[in-house]
Each structure stands twice: as C-alpha cells, then as structure tokens.
Amino acid sequence: MxxxxxxxxxxxxxxxxxxxxxxxxxxxxxxxxxxxxxxxxxxxxxxxxxxxxxxxxxxxxxxxxxxxxxxxxxxxxxxxxxxxxxxxxxxxxxxxxxxxxxxxxxxxxxxxxxxxxxxxxxxxxxxxxxxxxxxxxxxxxxxxxxxxGLGVRPLAGTAVPEARGVEALPVVVVTGLSGAGRTTALKLLEDIGYEAIDNLPLNLLGAAVLAGHLDRPVALGADIRNRDFAAQPFLEQLDSLIAEPALKVKLVFMDCADEVLQRRFTETRRRHPLAQERPLADGLAAERTMTAPLKARADLVVDTSNLAVADVRRLMTGHFGLGTAGLAVFVTSFSFRQGLPREADLVLDVRFLRNPHYVEALRPLTGRNAQVAAYVTGDPAFASFFGNLTALIDPLLPRYEAEGKSYLTIAIGCTGGKHRSVAVAEKLGAWLTAQGRAVTIGHRDTPAG
Missing domain, CATH: 3.40.50.300 (P-loop containing nucleotide triphosphate hydrolases)
Structure with a gap:
C-alpha cells in the first residue's frame, strides 16, 4: 500500500x-x-x-x-x-x-x-x-x-507552423538600458494588439514565438536582468528569429541620457542592476558597454530622455501599429533652446524667417493663429523655401516606403518653438495631407492654441 x-x-x-x-x-x-x-x-x-x-x-x-x-x-x-x-x-x-x-x-x-x-x-x-x-x-x-521532455528545443531545425494570412507575423524584440522605458514600450505594444512577454531567458526567446499558433503579433522583452544575458547569445537568438520566413522581426533599443537615468534611479530609489555595490555612474557605464552591440543592430533606437509616455506611445504606434498601410508621417515643431528632438529623422531650421515675437500684437499668440501664420508665410523668402522643401520631401517618401520604413518624423525648429516653427509645421502637415499621406502634427515646446 x-x-x-x-x-x-x-x-x-x-x-x-x-x-x-x-x-x-x-x-x-x-x-x-x-x-x-x-x-x-x-x-x-x-x-x-x-x-x-x-x-x-x-x-x-x-x-x-x-x-x-x-x-x-x-x-x-x-x-x-x-x-x-x-x-x-x-x-x-x-x-x-x-x-x-x-x-x-x-x-x-x-x-x-x-x-x-x-x-x-x-x-x-x-x-x-x-x-x-x-x-x-x-x-x-x-x-x-x-x-x-528536454526543455524548449533549440531554434535550429525547428519547424515553424504556417502563419495565418499572407504576411509574416510581426515580432518586436525590445531591449535597452535599465530605466530607459523598456517595460513601458512593451505595455504600449500590448495596448495596440501585441502579445507581450517579458524577461524570458535568452534561450526561450525563440520558443516563445515558435511554440504559438502564429496568429497574433508578439513583443518580447529582454535586458541585462536576464540570468544569461550577453550581447552575442542575444544576437544569435535574434538572427535565428530573423531567419524564419514566417516572422517579420524588428529590434528596438530603448536609450536615455546618463543624467536622466541617474535622476530616475534617484527619484524612484531603485538600484541599478549593475550598481549594487558600486556607484550608479559606473553601473550605467558598464551597461552601455554590454549593450552597445545591440544598439548598433537595432532597427529603431528610442531615446526617452525628453519623451513623455504619450510620445513613446506615438512612436510605438507609428512604427509598429497593426492594420496600417503606407508611410505614416509625424511633423513636430520645437525650440532650439530646448534641444533637438532625438527621435527626428529630418530636422529643419526656420530661424531665417521673420520672427513674430518682435510684433507686440503677435507675441502672445502661437503659429496656429491665422495672423501669425500669415505673418510667417508673408516673408518674401517663404514661398521659395516652402517650394524647395516640398520638392525635396515629395520624392523621398516613396523611397522611404520602398526601403520598408513605416514612420517618418520631421522636426521643424525655431528659437522659441512658438511662432515660426509651429506655423511651418502646420503648413507642411496640410500639404502632406493633401498628398494623401497619413500625418500627425505635434508641437513639442508650446501648447496648442
């Protein structure tokens, strides 16, 4: 018994x-x-x-x-x-x-x-x-x-079930620096329809995708907290996924300036994974060295130093949104005093245009105001500038699409980011819309109005 x-x-x-x-x-x-x-x-x-x-x-x-x-x-x-x-x-x-x-x-x-x-x-x-x-x-x-019976099988030689539909299954692998927003990016991808899986050991990254029915896009997260993390094994796993014809794999690297990371860790009282018994600056430097090969291979580097969650959401949706076709364009104004938008693909300087700031009646308004827009576009140099600008951008867009780019950020700057850059961003956005492009307009350094 x-x-x-x-x-x-x-x-x-x-x-x-x-x-x-x-x-x-x-x-x-x-x-x-x-x-x-x-x-x-x-x-x-x-x-x-x-x-x-x-x-x-x-x-x-x-x-x-x-x-x-x-x-x-x-x-x-x-x-x-x-x-x-x-x-x-x-x-x-x-x-x-x-x-x-x-x-x-x-x-x-x-x-x-x-x-x-x-x-x-x-x-x-x-x-x-x-x-x-x-x-x-x-x-x-x-x-x-x-x-x-033997744990998860290695990727080599593993048969991938046939994906449903004619397009390859989107797979987004998110890595980056601790505190730079990797977890936030995964949650945002989950919000737009991805199945998010975080902190898997490296040897399970492939199995997390290959074991499924391949009928839902997948977002995988991995960073230095993973027990077996090292750049070379990570890239080997990534290459194995990229080699699968049923998958469309993209690598995202979440980055951030050291001074911002130091402030985030100090404010949250969290310890950096590599700074348990040494200064935070040393831990950040060590992590940058460890992850440099991943950043070099990334399809998209997102620097969150000056980004709000809404900005990261826009980037994730723009680059990896489901059910969207063609190149999506984001046009934003900014102030050079506040620094360049790090996510920008094209940056334009419109400080050569006459400045409404020096017109007392226009100073409190923004470039979205009709009077300010008329003042800016009335500059004798504006017509030739805008004609040359659209002539430059027009042939670029289909070439970007042909290269597989799904999201383009055009940043337009002036001194204060309130008048000239806003007015030009609005006009360029209207022109792109008239060309049949999917356009979103934002103004980083001034409230809408």
Missing part, C-alpha cells in the same frame, strides 16, 4: 493543450477569484480544450494522473458576466503540468524548479498570475517545454 488514494476530486480547472510533441493536460489551481476560469477561457479561445472547470476528478492510471469532469459539468465553463457556456472540450487528459495561480502575489523573476504531489505522483508546477496579459503565453511555453 502506498498510503495515497488513487482517486481525488479537486477544486481546480483542467485544460488540454496541443504542442508540437502532442497534447498535454494542465491543472489550474488557486483560491476562488484567482482567475482559473478566466485563464482557461483565454487558452480555449486560442485552441485549447476544456476538461473540467472548478471541479476536476483525478484518477491514477498506471502511474499517470488522468483528469476528467464530473458528469454534471462536463463541457461547461463558468464565465463571469456571461454565465455557463458550452465550450470545446476533451473527456480526459493526462496532467503533466500544474499551474499554481497566485492571485496577484509577487512572482520570482527566476523561480527554482519545483513540483507538487498528486495521488502520490510528483508533477512539475509553475506559479503564475492569471491577471497578467502574458499568463496564457507563459503557460503555453511551459507546456511545450514539458511536452518535449
């Missing part, structure tokens, strides 16, 4: 997932309200099958833990706000992974492997927060790893 029962009814939810190595049963455990049914619904919506919701019958069968539903609830899932719903189901599955739902408790970044005992049998277990948008993706990744 083993001392363990061979049957047990648990307060748990069970689902069955398909992996490249076959189906695998997953048991979701946690207190009421921890999100068992909600996580099961997300998995089912992505192709999984329900075995049992809330009450799961376990039975020992020749060393295997088999799960099924009590007859009265078979094939039904309780969906809060909807009620009982009939969903795709499986009558029985072998439980090979247990997910312990934490109900919002903090998770270890690099958890130790552990297991739970069911009917006398040890089963691998993982803690997850069902409320995290990436919970279903993490669960599928863990299930695939468990099903293979």
């Amino acid at each position: 083993s001392g363990f029962p061979d049957r047990e009814l648990l307060h748990a939810t069970a689902v069955e997932l398909d992996t490249p190595d076959g189906a695998i049963g997953v048991l979701l455990r946690g207190p009421s309200g921890s999100g068992k049914s909600d996580l099961a619904l997300r998995l089912i919506d992505d192709g999984a099958r329900l075995v049992a919701d809330d009450q799961t019958q376990l039975e020992l069968d020749e060393g295997r833990i088999m799960a099924s539903a009590p007859a009265q609830i078979e094939g039904t899932l309780e969906v809060r706000g909807v009620g009982l719903a009939s969903v795709q189901s499986a009558r029985q599955t072998e439980i090979r992974l247990v997910i312990e739902l934490t109900g919002g408790s903090p998770l270890d970044r690099l958890p130790e492997e552990h297991s739970v005992v069911l009917l006398g049998q040890p089963i691998p277990a993982l803690h997850l927060d069902a409320r995290q948008p990436s919970a279903a993706a993490k669960l599928r990744l863990a299930a695939r790893s468990r099903a293979s």
Whole structure:
C-alpha cells in the first residue's frame, strides 16, 4: 500500500493543450477569484480544450494522473458576466503540468524548479498570475517545454507552423538600458494588439514565438536582468528569429541620457542592476558597454530622455501599429533652446524667417493663429523655401516606403518653438495631407492654441 488514494476530486480547472510533441493536460489551481476560469477561457479561445472547470476528478492510471469532469459539468465553463457556456472540450487528459495561480502575489523573476504531489505522483508546477496579459503565453511555453521532455528545443531545425494570412507575423524584440522605458514600450505594444512577454531567458526567446499558433503579433522583452544575458547569445537568438520566413522581426533599443537615468534611479530609489555595490555612474557605464552591440543592430533606437509616455506611445504606434498601410508621417515643431528632438529623422531650421515675437500684437499668440501664420508665410523668402522643401520631401517618401520604413518624423525648429516653427509645421502637415499621406502634427515646446 502506498498510503495515497488513487482517486481525488479537486477544486481546480483542467485544460488540454496541443504542442508540437502532442497534447498535454494542465491543472489550474488557486483560491476562488484567482482567475482559473478566466485563464482557461483565454487558452480555449486560442485552441485549447476544456476538461473540467472548478471541479476536476483525478484518477491514477498506471502511474499517470488522468483528469476528467464530473458528469454534471462536463463541457461547461463558468464565465463571469456571461454565465455557463458550452465550450470545446476533451473527456480526459493526462496532467503533466500544474499551474499554481497566485492571485496577484509577487512572482520570482527566476523561480527554482519545483513540483507538487498528486495521488502520490510528483508533477512539475509553475506559479503564475492569471491577471497578467502574458499568463496564457507563459503557460503555453511551459507546456511545450514539458511536452518535449528536454526543455524548449533549440531554434535550429525547428519547424515553424504556417502563419495565418499572407504576411509574416510581426515580432518586436525590445531591449535597452535599465530605466530607459523598456517595460513601458512593451505595455504600449500590448495596448495596440501585441502579445507581450517579458524577461524570458535568452534561450526561450525563440520558443516563445515558435511554440504559438502564429496568429497574433508578439513583443518580447529582454535586458541585462536576464540570468544569461550577453550581447552575442542575444544576437544569435535574434538572427535565428530573423531567419524564419514566417516572422517579420524588428529590434528596438530603448536609450536615455546618463543624467536622466541617474535622476530616475534617484527619484524612484531603485538600484541599478549593475550598481549594487558600486556607484550608479559606473553601473550605467558598464551597461552601455554590454549593450552597445545591440544598439548598433537595432532597427529603431528610442531615446526617452525628453519623451513623455504619450510620445513613446506615438512612436510605438507609428512604427509598429497593426492594420496600417503606407508611410505614416509625424511633423513636430520645437525650440532650439530646448534641444533637438532625438527621435527626428529630418530636422529643419526656420530661424531665417521673420520672427513674430518682435510684433507686440503677435507675441502672445502661437503659429496656429491665422495672423501669425500669415505673418510667417508673408516673408518674401517663404514661398521659395516652402517650394524647395516640398520638392525635396515629395520624392523621398516613396523611397522611404520602398526601403520598408513605416514612420517618418520631421522636426521643424525655431528659437522659441512658438511662432515660426509651429506655423511651418502646420503648413507642411496640410500639404502632406493633401498628398494623401497619413500625418500627425505635434508641437513639442508650446501648447496648442
């Protein structure tokens, strides 16, 4: 006698997932309200099958833990706000992974492997927060790893399921300096439709994409806090992803000036990962050295030194927005006193135009005012300048598109960023709109008005 029962009814939810190595049963455990049914619904919506919701019958069968539903609830899932719903189901599955739902408790970044005992049998277990948008993706990744029996397979030679539709699946890999906004960028990508997965070990980056059904764009985050972080292995993983024809991979590097990073770490009282026992400046310098090869390879470098969250959102949406076609253009005015916009692709200086600041009636107004705009465009030099400007930009736009560029930022500066630059930015934006371009206009250093 083993001392363990061979049957047990648990307060748990069970689902069955398909992996490249076959189906695998997953048991979701946690207190009421921890999100068992909600996580099961997300998995089912992505192709999984329900075995049992809330009450799961376990039975020992020749060393295997088999799960099924009590007859009265078979094939039904309780969906809060909807009620009982009939969903795709499986009558029985072998439980090979247990997910312990934490109900919002903090998770270890690099958890130790552990297991739970069911009917006398040890089963691998993982803690997850069902409320995290990436919970279903993490669960599928863990299930695939468990099903293979050897951990996640290397990328080389791994067959990628055929992507749905004719276009390659967008994959955005976000890295950069600590404190520069990588987490914010991931959240913003998630807001516009990407499945965001953060802080995976480097050898799992590829598997996070390849293990899925390739029907939803993916944003992956990795930085020096990853246990095995080094530039060369990172780039090797990146190259493996780029080599997959079903994927369209872009690397984003989040950057920031050292003085701004120092202020951010001081204000938040956070320790820099490389400055635990040395000055912050030394940690920042070491991180810049470690990540320099990644910045050199990046498709997009975002310097957040002077950017608000709304600016980062605009950049993420402009470069990686889903369902948009053609080149999107952002035209912004700025003050040279406040420094150049670091995200600008083209910078124009209009300080040669006559300045409304010296006209008392115009001084309190901005370049969006009709009187100010008329004063600026009435400069004898304006007509030839604007004609040459549009003649320069017009042939550039289709060439940028042909090179795969999806977002262009044109910055127009004057001394105070209030009159001339604003008026020219508005006029250029109107001209681009008339050419059928998708245009957004902003004014960095003056309120709209």
